[in-house]
Amino acid sequence: MGYPHKSHPKETPILSKYFGEPQARTLEGWKQRGGYRALQQALGMTPADIVNVVKESGLRGRGGAGFPTGMKWSFMKPGDGKAHYLCVNADESEPGTFKDREIMRWTPHALIEGTAIGAYAIGAETAYIYIRGEFTEPLRIMEDAVKEAYAAGLLGANAMGSGKRIDVHVHRGAGAYICGEETALMNSLEGRRGNPRIKPPFPAVAGLFGLPTTINNVETLAAVPHILNNGAAWYKAMSLSSPKSTGSKLFSVCGNVTRPGNYEVTMGYPFKDFLYDMCGGPLPGRKFKAVIPGGSSVPIQSMEEAESTLMDYEGFVAKGTMLGSGGVIVFDDSQCMVRHIARLARFYAHESCAQCTQCREGTAWTTKIMERIEAGQGTFQDFETLLEIGDNMTGKTICVLSDSCAVPVVSGLQKFRHEFEAHITGKRCPFRTAAAA
């Protein structure tokens, strides 16, 4: 079932099946819907077997990078005598993305179950669910669900009577975008300033509290129980295009579409059908102009590019962008791209942790120039400056926030240069009516 809209017949509702059903939130309701069978099964398997099943399923990280989950888990060396940790990245802060929020709001036990399986698979006795500070409702629901799970003996020193310890702690972030970056998340959990760490060492070697750690996205872990219940082959078979992209994926749609919301489709679904059919197409009298398909950090697509894109990791890359977090931001022909790009730049400038020079200064400078152009006071020289700053900000910093700020600017300048030029030649924003200005 979809939420808040009705599920579309062409959706593949696996994770989102119970969105909108308050009963699914409770432990009782979740068990009635098949919950915790997978955990029971997992606790009877060896961790290595679980890792192999996940590897075979082809599940990849749903947070943005798309790293194969099974392989990530296999980096955690069993029997190294160290405590292992699992961090659940529920700091969903990528502009345009709100899928993890819904998973936690409606199916908190799906996440707890996936977390417990993941923790067991990587040899961790402790898992932390790091929830975005602004997510007050999901936080409350997750805390209640964790309490329920402890009370029912599903978690704790003897999880489901297996004799294995699995502790799950819910930690509320303090409202920083950067804390969704996995190493910043660990710093934040440790009580430090949420600054990304230099890699190497990678988290699997020295992560939380200096110990081997795996960080997984909410959606990734929520998919794991389904894989165990239905088998790796079932999951792997869900693929309409590239065999490297399997399973279902939640896409959060916002912007100028008729039916914004979360949609779950099989990997490889045609983007054109998705936008025009599933999401209901543009608002009456409007035309789609551009789309950011994977959260604000991926390159903007023109509508022509988007219409020929297949929705999986490879399909988006083939069309010059990325699947990212699955946050689809749609713009129609009434929208000023310069204004939106300036707004995105301002977001990154605000959220830069201020460690790396390129990011700290580059995001702010980009914002100043973008806002000046949008105000009709730009020059053609600014284009070259923006592109050069963008080049300086790409691939040179500890994390990718800097790159992410450059991405919409550079792709916007490539694909919507005429709108930038119109701001300069007209000395005003062409989208603002005289009255609005």
Next chain:
Amino acid sequence: MADTPMVSLTIEGRQVQVPAGTSILEAAKVAGVLVPHYCYHPGLPVAGVCRMCLVEVEKSPKLAPACATSVAEGQIVHVHSEASLKARQGVLELLLINHPLDCPICDQSGECELQDYTFREGRAEGRLGPDPKRFNPVEDFGGDVLYVPNRCILCTRCVRFMDDVVHDPVLNVSERGDRALIGKFEGQDLTHEWAPNVVDLCPVGALLSKDFLNKARAWELDRTPSICPNCTQGCNAIFETRDNVVVRMRPRSNADVNQWYLCESGRLDYKWLSPATRIEAPLVRHGDKLSAVDWESAIRAAATTLGGARVVALVSPMLSNESLHLAARVVAKTGGTGVFRVRTGPEAPLEGVPDLALRTERAANVKGAELLGFTKSASPLDTLASGDVLLVIGETLTAADAPALARAGKVIVIGTSLPDEARGATVALPSSTMAEEEGTFTNLRGRVQRYMQATAAPGMTRPAWWILADLLTQLGEPTATFLASEVFAALAASHPAFAGMSYDTLGLKGQIMSGEPAAQEAAR
């Protein structure tokens, strides 16, 4: 360390071998290549944030931060390739976006790494255009430190120093993005004894010494390697002078003594090195008046005064080994005794560095004075018997010494000034401060370290060792030493603890005495 395997790599075409685990930046130093950097400092944990040290490593897809990348066998590193130069230019341009162009009124100008690298590699013109720069007011960080946030490049050296070396986490990075600045935790100040090192660590003019503020331009200063004379630790220091006056004391790195650091008490106590009031000519008493005479007459008068009487020599533990050696010989020649006293204060260790502290005894050569036969005492003049001759060398006298002085038959002063208490002296001989001479100190661990002459001694003043050598000659024991190095050679020949040492072997890092447990080395 002996078991660490060695790794060979090529940096800027130069083959080097370094222990595995070394950073590319440190390996480049071995190759004689400077990788420009701001946030990296060998004494601090790696931050990798300034991104200035990005270098090209062949077969690597991205530029690598040289400070945070370990060497690998067969690596080929380019520091001055087009890609790395372009990356550095980018960083420099971005660092200057919010940096005021106030070099003409900035204390750091001339010794500023942002200025240096911009001059060498930066863009010729800015591109900021009409957009305003960020502005934050100057903040007093307490202690000797002033923070000018507009000049700050957020390298975080100061924060890491206070956290990881001082273990007094007073500083932080506040705010985010380009609003970020160095903050001070509520109600705390940079008052730690070792806090002023953040001024030296700061690569730009963001952290300034209040003591040195607007005092001199960096390029007007002459710099002389020396030793901080203000406690027994013997921190290696640089005396910076302008117009023959010491205006600043800064740390000189010595891994075995003080690493890169100097404490506040040490560095700020330099004004006595260029005293404003002093005697500049030898003075000899004629009746009730002291009159200026030439050195030969003065030495003759001093020798006559010493003749036959028992001598009590009150020496300063800030005197060089050379002066103390000759003073000890004068005492021996006249059958007297040598004593000294030491000013004390609370010990202040630098937690993150083994065996480094502002020591309780606030004089550089306590160990040397003891080794050379002088007795430490809280009331050294108690040994003075009626009729003894008191020979004061480099030591200040106070009102408390007046009764003892009255007991003395005669008083000879060798010093920079004639204290009120010694107005009745028979002979006063003007000596130089340690900044005006060269010599050696022995620190508390038995490390003998040289200091160089930083300023010219005024008038007829001479180093104390020279005065004492002349006096010995006059007393019938020619020393035939005309240079400080010759005095030291004589000392090394006669004292087993100094055996085998010479100014050449001491170099600029000093040498541990034979028979001393190499405590500082062992601690590392």
